[in-house]
Amino acid sequence: MERSAFGQLPDGREVDCYRITNDNGIEMRVINYGGIIVSLKTPDIAGRMDDIVLGFDSLDDYLSDTYRQANPYFGALIGRYGNRIAHGRFTLDGETHQLPTNDGPNTLHGGDTGFNQRLWHAQPFSSAEGRGLVLTYTSPDGEQGFPGRLSTRVSYTLTNDNELAIDYRARTTRATPVNLTQHSYFNLQGEGSGTILNHRLMINASAYTPIDETLIPTGEIADVSGTPFDFRQPTAIGARMGQKNTQFAYAKGYDHNFVLSKNPGQADRPTLAAKVVEPQSGRVLEVATTEPGLQFYSGNFLDGSLVGQSGRPYTHRSGLALETQHFPDSPNQPNFPSTILKPDETYHSRTVYRFSTTQTPEAASY
Structure with missing residues (x-):
């Protein structure tokens, strides 16, 4: 464990970077601004170490106007409410709360x-x-319009089993929606090494939540069978991206919540949510979680304007996010699992990212 200076915020507060390694050489760097994972180095099938998350080497890059305008949330902790809330508004215990709208008419990732x-x-x-x-x-x-003082504790644990375990905990003084997640973008070839379209993805979900033109769920729980959202068998991410599909048109690709399949009686233990295999490097990423949902985002709005620590631009679809979560807009969707935390309760969620390698044939190009 090493701590070093990472920069200074405009108000003079210092930001630190923590370098964490396990006994197998996997290395993660985290800054205390936003809880951002700025880099994560894992070996490929030949033992070569590459950084597999998108990020920057300097705080100035995270504070720049270019970054703020693009607002990709690279590597950050997300709260109070991950994903979208329609019109930035919800009613709780008879009181209507208005949040900042920072994503068209909606609130995204906790506000501006x-x-x-x-x-x-x-x-x-x-x-x-x-x-x-x-x-x-x-x-x-009242921060960002949310009721209650929320005390939040998140732990990152890098294990010698080559896992990154993330535990989220929170307590509140008033009933409030809580939906915490982590927003790392992965490219298992290495950050800045082309697109993620050849990555083969499995998502353990037989249903997803379709969206409207503002990316808010319609309330429907839709079967993935016969759709481009069926990832129950490993499928190259780019295999169906060219299909004409209203959901693709709304989101410019994949930016959807998947309803995870859970084993009865195991809701409080992490179960497999997704698995990604990158054929050329042989790297494998598995995601297990206690959460009921997973947002798969295919880097639709990356446009090359941001340059990563490799010195290469982050171009269209050069990273993917797998955000474990409760469903978007749950405070306004009574048929979705509740995200309301009450003062006599403790919020706890656990997600585990597991890193390994495998020998696989190369995928087709997309």
């Missing part, structure tokens, strides 16, 4: 100053499970 732009308190630790970082932040009552 979400947890991704907050300076968290960081505390390194070492345990029998591995080495990691505990990040804490207290969101005041």
